[in-house]
Amino acid sequence: MDGRTGRRRGALLAAGTLTAALALAGCSAGDSGSADSAGPAGPAGPAGPAAEAPAMDRAADKGSGAEAAGTAGAGAPDLRVDQRSIIYTGSMRVQVTDVDAAAREVSAVVTRAGGFIGGDLRRSAEADAVAELQLRVPAAKFSAVVEEVAKLGRQQSREINTQDVTEETVDLEARIITQRARVDSARRLLARANSIADLVSLENELGRREADLASLEAKKRRLADLTALSTITVALAGPAAKTSEEKTETGFLVGFKGGWKAFTTSMTILLTVVGALLPWVVALGVPLAVLLLALRRRRRSPAQAAEVSAPPPVPAARSAP
Incomplete structure (x- = not known):
């Protein structure tokens, strides 16, 4: 019985020692993990709302990125042909x-x-009149309006251009979401400010971020306007x-006509210039x-008087032979 009791006591002692060792190892690992997560201690200093701005920005960027990722995962933007952002222009x-x-x-x-006239420039004449109209029409009615205008007379030229700005629009929307989050974080920090500095x-910082947000929103509105309303430049002749595409005629008669013209x-032009100068010539030239003429007569009068008053020349005496 004494031997069995001794063996039991030895087993219990070994089990207790092993349990204590495992508990100590777990506590040391937990302490080291918490120290690593806390990071190295830096020098103590004032940590106000202004110092928290970068951290808030990173949190806002992560939040906006997560929001964009969630949106893309929940329902990616429909990029079919009929759902893309396309700018139509034509002339x-x-x-x-x-x-x-x-x-x-x-x-x-x-x-x-459903559109309007954006510009109207006309040159009035009887046969060679020209009117240039700038049309702003909904993108869905672009082709129909072009065809209706072409039926008004004889179409001489047509040029249609398209620009796909779908990716630019999506990128702009993502940047607006991020910038709004940055503005909100700056406002929260401003509400917690406790010093003048x-x-x-x-x-x-809030003013700068709001200005950047306003610029991005203005670009978005501009793209939305260009994609919603297409531009058509129509020239009615x-x-x-004459059009710039007409061929230039050549030959003797053409050259003679051009030279005579x-x-x-x-x-x-010469007669016009002479007619414009003639009144000045009459007004200044006659006086x-x-x-x-008066000055010339005055100069001649003293000279003639001197010739009259001068004695006649005495002839020279002839010498004896």
């Missing part, structure tokens, strides 16, 4: 019989499509209006000519 030239009537018809077409610094134009 066309149509020859019509009556420019003013065609311009009124174009205005009616744009109004029916922190207050001034945070107010300047009269029957005698240049000659008549030059003579017209000047009279003055010069």
Whole structure:
């Protein structure tokens, strides 16, 4: 019995020793892990709201990134052809019989499509009149408006351009979300400011962030306007209006006509200049000519008097042979 009792006591003692060793090892590991997570201790210093701004920004960036990732995971943006952000621009030239009537018809077409006239430039004449109209129409009605305008006369040229800004729009929206989070963090820090220095610094930082946010939102509104309303530049030309694509005629008669036109134009300009200078010549030249004539007569009078008063020359005596 004594031997069995001794063995039991030895086993219990060994088990207790092993348990104590494991407990000590666990406590030391927990202490080292907490120390690592806390990080090395730095020099003590004032940690105000202004010093917390970078940490708040990192938290805001992580939050906005997580929000964007969650949004993308929950429902990625639909990038089908009919859901993409595309800017449509076009220009066309149509020859019509009556420019003013065609311009009124174009205005009616744009109004029916839900758009408006953004610009109107006209050169009035009988046969070579030209009207340049800038149309802003909804993107969904772009093709229909182009076809209706082309039917008003004889289409001379057409150019259609597209620009896909889907990726730029998505990136801009993500930047706006991040910037809004940065503005909110700056406002929270400003509400906790407890010194004049922190207050001034945070107010300047908040103003800068709000300005950046306003700039991003303005870019977004500009892209939304360009994608929602397409731009069409329409040139309505009269029957005698010439286009830049017409071929230049050559030959003797063409050269003679061009030279005669240049000659008549030059003579017209010359006669215009002479007609403009003639009143000045009459007003200044006649008195000047009279003055010069009077001065010339005055110079001649003393000379003639001297010739009359001078004695006749005495002939020289002839010498004896």
